[in-house]
Amino acid sequence: MFIRKSGEYVQIGDIVNDSKSDYDFHVVLNNQKYRSVNKIALKNHGVVNLAEGDWLNCILGTWDGNVEKL
Numbered sequence: 801m802f803i804r805k806s807g808e809y810v811q812i813g814d815i816v817n818d819s820k821s822d823y824d825f826h827v828v829l830n831n832q833k834y835r836s837v838n839k840i841a842l843k844n845h846g847v848v849n850l851a852e853g854d855w856l857n858c859i860l861g862t863w864d865g866n867v868e869k870l
Contacts, residue, residue: 803860807831807838807850816840816856818848825859 802817810816814828826842833839838850850856 801860801863802857804855805858806853806855807840808833810838810840810850810856810858815859816842817858818842818845818856 805814805816810828810831812828812830815825816828817823817825824845826845828840829843830841831838836852840848840850840856842848848856
């Protein structure tokens with residue numbers, strides 16, 4: 801399951817997907833705001849620049865599909 805987070809809400813340690821460039825998931829190493837752009841450093845991927853209103857898919861959790869646990 802995923803949640804979309806805008807740049808200011810992405811935290812170090814989040815696992816994110818920058819679907820614009822690839823379909824792999826990366827751990828957030830750092831998040832710094834410079835003027836109106838969030839620069840988010842991703843492990844084994846480099847830096848993603850998010851302008852205001854841009855977002856990343858973040859892993860929220862998983863679900864095995866078993867409704868009996870609900």
